[in-house]
Amino acid sequence: MMPPPANVEEARREAGLQPTQPARERWAHAWRLSTRYFVSDDWKWAWFLVACYCAVEVGTTYALLLANQWQRSFYDAIEQRQGGLLVSLVVAFSMIVVLQVGTAFAHNIVGWTLSIRWRQWLTEWYLGRWFARDRFYEIERLRMIDNPDQRIAEDVKEFTSMGLVYGTSPLSIVIALVFSVVRAIAFLTILMQTSSPISIPLFGYRIPLPGGDLVWFAIVYVVFGTVFITWIGKPFVRRRMREQHYDADFRSDLLHVRRNSEQIAFSGAKDIEQNGLRIAFANIRRNWYRLMLANAGLQAGQGIYGQVMGIVPLFLTVSKYFAGAITFGQVQAARDAFTQFSSNLSYIVLAYPSIARQIANFNRLKALDDAIDYERPRGIGFTPGGTLEGVAISATGLMLRRPNGAPLMEVADWTIRDGERWVIEGPSGTGKTTLLRAIAGLWPDGSGQVAMTNRGSAMLVPQRLYLPLGTLKNAICFPDRAEDHDDATIAALLERVRLDAHVDAMHELRMWQDELSPGEQQRVALARILLQRPTLLVLDEATSALDADNAAYFYRSVLEAMPGATIVSVVHNERLAAYHTHRLTLHHGHATTAPIGDAE
Numbered sequence: 001m002m003p004p005p006a007n008v009e010e011a012r013r014e015a016g017l018q019p020t021q022p023a024r025e026r027w028a029h030a031w032r033l034s035t036r037y038f039v040s041d042d043w044k045w046a047w048f049l050v051a052c053y054c055a056v057e058v059g060t061t062y063a064l065l066l067a068n069q070w071q072r073s074f075y076d077a078i079e080q081r082q083g084g085l086l087v088s089l090v091v092a093f094s095m096i097v098v099l100q101v102g103t104a105f106a107h108n109i110v111g112w113t114l115s116i117r118w119r120q121w122l123t124e125w126y127l128g129r130w131f132a133r134d135r136f137y138e139i140e141r142l143r144m145i146d147n148p149d150q151r152i153a154e155d156v157k158e159f160t161s162m163g164l165v166y167g168t169s170p171l172s173i174v175i176a177l178v179f180s181v182v183r184a185i186a187f188l189t190i191l192m193q194t195s196s197p198i199s200i201p202l203f204g205y206r207i208p209l210p211g212g213d214l215v216w217f218a219i220v221y222v223v224f225g226t227v228f229i230t231w232i233g234k235p236f237v238r239r240r241m242r243e244q245h246y247d248a249d250f251r252s253d254l255l256h257v258r259r260n261s262e263q264i265a266f267s268g269a270k271d272i273e274q275n276g277l278r279i280a281f282a283n284i285r286r287n288w289y290r291l292m293l294a295n296a297g298l299q300a301g302q303g304i305y306g307q308v309m310g311i312v313p314l315f316l317t318v319s320k321y322f323a324g325a326i327t328f329g330q331v332q333a334a335r336d337a338f339t340q341f342s343s344n345l346s347y348i349v350l351a352y353p354s355i356a357r358q359i360a361n362f363n364r365l366k367a368l369d370d371a372i373d374y375e376r377p378r379g380i381g382f383t384p385g386g387t388l389e390g391v392a393i394s395a396t397g398l399m400l401r402r403p404n405g406a407p408l409m410e411v412a413d414w415t416i417r418d419g420e421r422w423v424i425e426g427p428s429g430t431g432k433t434t435l436l437r438a439i440a441g442l443w444p445d446g447s448g449q450v451a452m453t454n455r456g457s458a459m460l461v462p463q464r465l466y467l468p469l470g471t472l473k474n475a476i477c478f479p480d481r482a483e484d485h486d487d488a489t490i491a492a493l494l495e496r497v498r499l500d501a502h503v504d505a506m507h508e509l510r511m512w513q514d515e516l517s518p519g520e521q522q523r524v525a526l527a528r529i530l531l532q533r534p535t536l537l538v539l540d541e542a543t544s545a546l547d548a549d550n551a552a553y554f555y556r557s558v559l560e561a562m563p564g565a566t567i568v569s570v571v572h573n574e575r576l577a578a579y580h581t582h583r584l585t586l587h588h589g590h591a592t593t594a595p596i597g598d599a600e
Helices: 009-014 023-039 043-079 083-142 148-159 170-194 213-259 261-267 270-322 328-345 352-373 432-439 472-477 487-496 500-505 518-532 548-561 574-579
Strands: 198-202 205-209 380-384 391-401 407-417 421-425 446-452 458-461 536-540 566-570 582-587 590-595
Touching: 023 043, 023 083, 023 170, 023 352, 043 083, 043 170, 043 328, 083 148, 083 170, 083 352, 148 213, 148 352, 170 213, 170 328, 170 352, 213 261, 213 270, 213 328, 213 352, 261 270, 270 328, 270 352, 391 432, 391 566, 407 432, 407 566, 407 582, 421 432, 421 574, 432 446, 432 536, 432 566, 458 518, 472 487, 472 518, 487 500, 487 518, 518 548, 548 574
Parallel strands: 380 446, 407 590, 421 566, 421 582, 458 536, 536 566
Antiparallel strands: 198 205, 391 407, 391 446, 582 590
16 A cells, blocks of 8 residues: 655645645745855855856846947937948947957856855755655655655755856846846836827826837736736746656666666566656656647747847837938947837746746745654654663554554564564565564664663674675774775685685776675675674564575674574574574564474
8 A cells, every 4th residue: 555645745735735835935945945045155155156146147247238339429420321320339349349258258167166065065964854854765665756866956056046148046046136127227218218108198187108109008018018928927937846756757767777777677577667668758758748738838938029029129110210310320229228228127037947947846846855854653653872881772552553643563562682583574565664664763663662772783684685885895894984994804705705716806987886785795794794893783674585594604604693683583594593582573564583403
């Protein structure tokens, strides 16, 4: 039975189980997330780069004003046939181009530097919280959200991107918005020079409007365009969010095939997996057509808006030119000023796709934050170092439940003393592995108390061994560094656990998780045990992939090397019970204990 979605607000919204959060609360979260980096330990670099970024924006605005002045001078010179000014105009144009290229270059350097530093800090912040309290394990165990890895990798990247034009990060959007207002005011003064007075009739009077006709035509045009583009852009936001979900699910399914390629090939399950990938991609394709239509509508609206913006000022100024009220240079300058003024007032319209992507990022990062911060009530208390002298593990009133609340098993009271070796037996599905998770503090669902000693060292060995990326020596020495142990020691261990065929390859970088068979991986686990020699050893079917002889050799080697160690094992081979002193039997949701001698 799949567990129901956890009671995580944003995750439930993504699943359609809870109404949309009020905009005020969502923007409050966006504000906290956006400003966190700028009060971090890297705040000096952050504010320095922001200052540089703003300085570049000032230079860009100055270059635009110079270009407008140059257009007026250039077209006036053409109208008046002043050929002598051509050289100076060309030189001035070259200087303006150099300034524009320089600001664009600086914009990229400063923006990209700020992006990577911001992304690095935010990624570290998310990774720290994701790994804290084993949240990465809890999120997957309860299936709180989909693809947290994609949110940390892709959404954080998009969130911190400082693009050259209409950047996608919230900071670049805000800065661009501020300087859009500044540029609008700057070009407003130019536009007013060629505007004619305008008034509106009201109750028999004509009320004059400040600024002139060009200014008010631009304002009305921008207001209409903003409302129109925002309306037709709403479907784009929804479809963009679904695109991120479906793409992440498809990548996850592909990764599943990679990780389980051998099992899929052996079992002949390629048709099933391929069909699953087709279904996942069908979701992408179906959403893509809807996104295509939404994007086409948005792009068409923006295209029409931009084209009309370049023509309207000509219609408004050409009559003045024919009447001799303004020069041809003023017509071109007014056209450029109208376009710049309208474009900067229309920032929301032109940047709508970036804003839409950022809203999707906010939503997905909000869900990630909710999942990481979610404090699920812990039913089973876990106390490291809470045992009495001579006791390795103790459980009191222990009841295990499934994540959905259904009862799994009642253990009641259970005490494992130092030096005892317990074997846990029972049919598959009775909760043997879950019990090991509970005594390790990884299973909170249920009730009761568990305490584990902190005297000495403990090692938990799962059925599927974790092998870090790197060399075989790294895998054996984990969690120690490979440099902490000499090659002769590791070579001797490989020979002792019957992996002498890999001695010469211990320093080779390979995908050992894929190259070693399950049985070989369990022998690596034995080598790791013999190297670390823990005082408390918890084994979850650690010999399930070994034949009877090698499984017995596994336990004999452990007992010879660590005769006084405390051992808790889950096994299905009754012959291995002989290497233990006590038995815990699980049956029909209850546990019974007995010494091995009495049980036999």
